[in-house]
Amino acid sequence: MLEFRRVHRHYVTPQGVLKVLQGVDLHLGAGESLALMGESGSGKSTLLHLAAGLDVPDRGEVLIGGKSLAGRNEAGRARVRRNTLGLVFQQFHLVPSLNVADNLRLQARLAGREDAAWSARLLERLGLAGREHHYPEQLSGGQQQRLAIGRALASRPALLLADEPTGNLDETTADAVLALLLELVAESGSSLLMVTHSPRVAAPLDRCLTLHHGQLMRRSEAS
Numbered sequence: 001m002l003e004f005r006r007v008h009r010h011y012v013t014p015q016g017v018l019k020v021l022q023g024v025d026l027h028l029g030a031g032e033s034l035a036l037m038g039e040s041g042s043g044k045s046t047l048l049h050l051a052a053g054l055d056v057p058d059r060g061e062v063l064i065g066g067k068s069l070a071g072r073n074e075a076g077r078a079r080v081r082r083n084t085l086g087l088v089f090q091q092f093h094l095v096p097s098l099n100v101a102d103n104l105r106l107q108a109r110l111a112g113r114e115d116a117a118w119s120a121r122l123l124e125r126l127g128l129a130g131r132e133h134h135y136p137e138q139l140s141g142g143q144q145q146r147l148a149i150g151r152a153l154a155s156r157p158a159l160l161l162a163d164e165p166t167g168n169l170d171e172t173t174a175d176a177v178l179a180l181l182l183e184l185v186a187e188s189g190s191s192l193l194m195v196t197h198s199p200r201v202a203a204p205l206d207r208c209l210t211l212h213h214g215q216l217m218r219r220s221e222a223s
Contacts, residue, residue: 001028001029001030001031001032001064001065001158001159001191002026002027002028002051002062002063002064002159002191002193003026003027003028003061003062003063003064003066004024004025004026004027004047004050004051004060004061004062005025005060005061005062005063006023006024006025006059006060006061007021007023007024007025007026007047007050007057007059007060007061007062008021008022008023008024008057008058008059008060009021009043009046009050009055009057009058010058019214020043020046020214021043021046021047021050021057021211021214021215022213022214022215023060023214023215024047024060024211024214024215024216025216026047026209026216028159028191028193029191030158030189030191031186031189031190031191032191032192032206032207033182033185033191033192033193033194033205033206033207034192034193034194034205034206034207034208034209035194035195035196035201035202035205035207035208035209036048036193036194036195036196036208036209036210036211036216037195037196037197037199037202037208037209037210037211038210038211038212039212040197042211042212043211043214044163044195044211045163045195047195047211048161048163048193048195050062051064051159051161051193052081052085052087052161053069053072053077053078053080053081054077054081056069064080064084064085064158064159065084065158065159082107082110082111083111084157084158084159085157085158085159085160085161086107086152086153086155086157086159086160086161086190087152087160087161087162088148088149088152088160088161088162088163088165088181089148089162089163089164089165090163090164090165090167090168091168092136092144092145092147092148092168093148094136094144094147094148094151095136096135096136096137097135098135098136099132099133099134099135100123100128100131100132100133100134100135100136100139100147101119101123101132101133103136103147103151104119104122104123104128104147104150104151104154105119105151105154106151106154107151107152107154107155108154108155111155113155113156114154114155115154115156118154118156119154122150122153122154122184123150125150125180125183125184126146126147126149126150126180127143127146128143128146128147128150131143141168141169141173142169142173142176142177145165145166145168145169145177146177146180148165149165149177149180149181149184150184153184153185153188153190156188156189156190157188157190158190158191159190159191159192159193160185160188160190160191160192160193161193161194162181162192162193162194162195163194163195164195164196164197165177165178165181165194166178166196166198166201167196167197174201178201178204179204182204182205192205
């Protein structure tokens with residue numbers, strides 16, 4: 001579902017060239033879940049942004065569903081995000097002027113794949129049934145993150161990218177949200193790439209890789 005082929009990415013800083021990714025190879029299969037770990041500043045978010053087409057590599061190739069992002073302009077990459085991806089961030093990024101129901105359906109409507117029955121099931125599973133007309137400011141942090149997860153999955157994306165999706169939550173709430181995320185990902189049939197700093201959060205996923213010195217490796221190899 002997601003493939004990186006010898007991907008390099010560097011940035012020019014006042015201190016010189018910062019090499020973030022150095023020949024990264026990655027393969028994430030359909031329906032598979034993968035946790036990406038690494039020290040702060042190791043390039044985890046850079047890798048996720050490349051997977052989402054929010055950034056482009058200096059060298060190498062990123063493929064989604066077997067189709068390369070190379071050569072696509074910003075509008076072309078935006079179409080891939082809209083039609084193929086779901087995104088969940090540490091910050092909820094809910095639209096404050098939209099109620100729960102409209103926030104949930106937003107991505108699916110943009111992708112032209114709104115499914116009323118699936119949206120209703122999501123509301124029930126998210127524990128938000130009966131709160132359809134509430135606004136984000138009327139929800140707890142855990143409820144807002146559950147809504148953000150539901151919005152990302154409402155279009156049944158082929159690939160879900162999650163950047164520290166439980167990072168703003170207390171441990172008990174984070175555990176409940178993570179369990180729900182994995183259940184809904186399985187129900188939707190999506191592949192999952194999740195960035196996290198927490199071994200506890202990474203543990204339930206199918207695989208875990210660590211970004212170390214610009215390359216991906218199993219955790220035991222990085223320690």
